[in-house]
Amino acid sequence: MRVHSLISDYLHEIMTDSSSSEGGTVADYIPELKKMDPNLLGIALCTLNGHLYSTGDDTAPFTIQSMSKPFVYAAALKEHGLDKVLDVVDVEPSGEAFNELSLDDETGRPLNPMINAGAIAVNQLILGEEAAVEDRIAHIRDFFSRLAGRELEINQRVADSEIEHADRNLSLAHMLRSYEVIQDSAHDAVRGYIEQCSIEVTVRDLAVMAATLAGGGTQPVTGERILSPAVARQVQAVMASAGMYDAAGRWMTTVGIPAKSGVSGGMLGTMPGQLGLATFSPPLDKKGNSVAGARIFQNLSQDMGLHLMSTEPYGIQTVRSIRTARNYTVVRLQGYINFAAAERFVSRIGEAKIKTKSFVLELARVSGVNGVGRRMMLEELRRIRNSGVEVWIFDPENVLPDPDLGDGTYPRKQSRRAAFALLDDLRRSASTPTE
Template identity: 55%
Template sequence: MKGLIPDYLTDILDEVRDVTDGEVPDYIPALAEADPAWLGVVIHTTTGNTYAAGDDLAEFTIQSVSKPFTYALAMQELGIDAVREVVGMEPSGEAFNEMSLEKEAKRPFNPMINAGAIAVNQLINGTDSDVDDRVEVIRQFFSKLAGRELEIDASAVDGEMEGADRNLSIAHMLRSYDIIVDEAHDAVISYTRQCSLRVTLHDLAVMAATLANGGIQPVTGERLLSEAVCRQTMAVMASCGMYDAAGRWMARVGIPAKSGVSGAVIGMLPGQLGIAALSPRLDGAGNSVRGVKIFENMSTDMGLHLMSTENIAGAHAVRSINRVGEDTIVTIQGMVNFIGAEAILGVLNQHNFRDGRIVLDVSRMVESNTMGRRMLKEGLRRLREEGHEIGVIDPDGGLKQRLMDDGSQIPLVNENEG
């Protein structure tokens, strides 16, 4: 059963694989060289499990996906209120690289557009820090988030600086209003180096999961951010992370997210998981065309939408595993969506089943969604392929149908018999 969730992710990629809308950006040399066929997705749960499909090991520059993490670092260093004085929290209603500030406060609208991101970058390590020290603090922090040492792509920095007129203009504007104190060139090269860190989808998924986990890196267990900083970061991502498409995103997908012009999209479900997807072709708003579709499909299938009325499944979806005669009875409880089913499959994978029938008792299952039921059925089917006899106790019809993907039915077991 170890390949069950990656198989689902592969199915999700196959659903969007033939979509060829959008263009690979050509104004940054490093991005223009990207393979437009790249397509991958990684899920990292807050319990430390990773599931991947497609081009999950491809390396690319992080670009604007870096913005929420630098914003979080600035708040961790200086405090939330101090950062709020420099950058706002409202959608700008304009393109990400517009030269615009709030009319009254004369500060960038939010940290997810370039003006706000450059201003936030200049807060790291103190406003009197030099470029090298500031960038090294950011690099080290991002490396801790990813759980490995990340490196800056120097050629990407050089190529991007050749066409940095827009960002230089933004930096001059920020300096003219005393929002930053560095020379415009220093501010832009510092920000460009931040955006040129090389990452994989695995890096981004665990970085997103760290925010979802309240600041604790799920693999290393190290606390990197406070819960308050993570909440603030995710809240701003929810309203501003997808540029001009942020409203549509929240309606269709419903999770905090951030995109980048490299074609990456990250998102997280607080307390549960982080997701990262990659596909280089972008739409008019600067978001990955296929990346957005991947998230839309996953949100629908897995019940990820924050506004969903579904209960959140916990890590204790398996109530008990008992041996009754020749049967092993696995009793599950509560809400079974993706997270609940993932927890159940994890327990089943680790259990050393003896001979006899494996019976899944779903009589204590409060509710389930399509993805949760699909995963349970497929888990039982794979146990059968491994040579086990299977069955289910389902007096209330919680599984809806007992039909598995191969067309066979899970045998129904009488509750008294179990």
């Protein structure tokens, strides 16, 4: 479909611009991770209607590592409810590294489920304290597979390698046992947590899993309702405040996307009500976050207006109608055109398969267009024009000024009188709107 090419080209451009990031080293405290190719780089984006776009090394497998934490937290919330989970782990930012040996001074609980101590405690909630490690991990793997929409497997080599070098996590587990936060043996608790982190995914899987959270718990590709909206909201709220560990504050002010990173080089993010994002690049900064991944997220946030605190409106149904009359295909848009809205426009055009000699884009009810929305609309008009279709635009409020199609050419401007005559024909036409 043409939309895949357009948006994948855009993602490739962002990825190429961000790949010049220098610095960072591949995680070496897990021997198997040290073997990863530092040149791997991929990016994926999944919308809430299940459209998945990706580029680069988008099918390269890697272990999910700490990016498993939001999803196991979601599973625990689904199974036990918020109050029971709060008895075990709090939701406060720690301001400390992911593997810090610290608990709340008063309660003895880990400060949040995104640090290792909190994740080990949350892992123990799955299927209850008496569950065998094998049963718990099988349940988590099945849950992750439903989130991704395909069967996922554990990379046992990575799991075994990490277990052999798990002294720090064993210390955390012993500390949790001493405060009676967990009841299992320290070794079994750490083994369950490490195998959870060793489930293998691709950047495409992560984007779909993130979009499930962004969509309030509905898997966008399969349509399965996996989580309640309340659980999805709770998980994303904790990601926003603690997902990037001791860099969470700076991340939220500069990037503004609820996110979670992993030492394998992956990074996922959610834009509630819009989409899920994921990147993969193994070299990490001193905080344990992917250098190139962080740069990609920052560039996408700025270019697409994705900052959570942005005032750009979104959510309105973009395409009012697609109709034909007098050998014209007329597409009427409405609302504010950001990335999500432009993606909807481009995908609907691809589905409509234009067969008329002329195409009219009507923007009378469009309130505004951001940078990436403009680029996507104009590129789609250029591709329609290059397919041999005459392109017109009706823009009475001039919301799309200087509509250069990227090669110095412009769509033809339709006068108000001609546009209203055509729209009147549409109203009297027997043509059925497609949206």
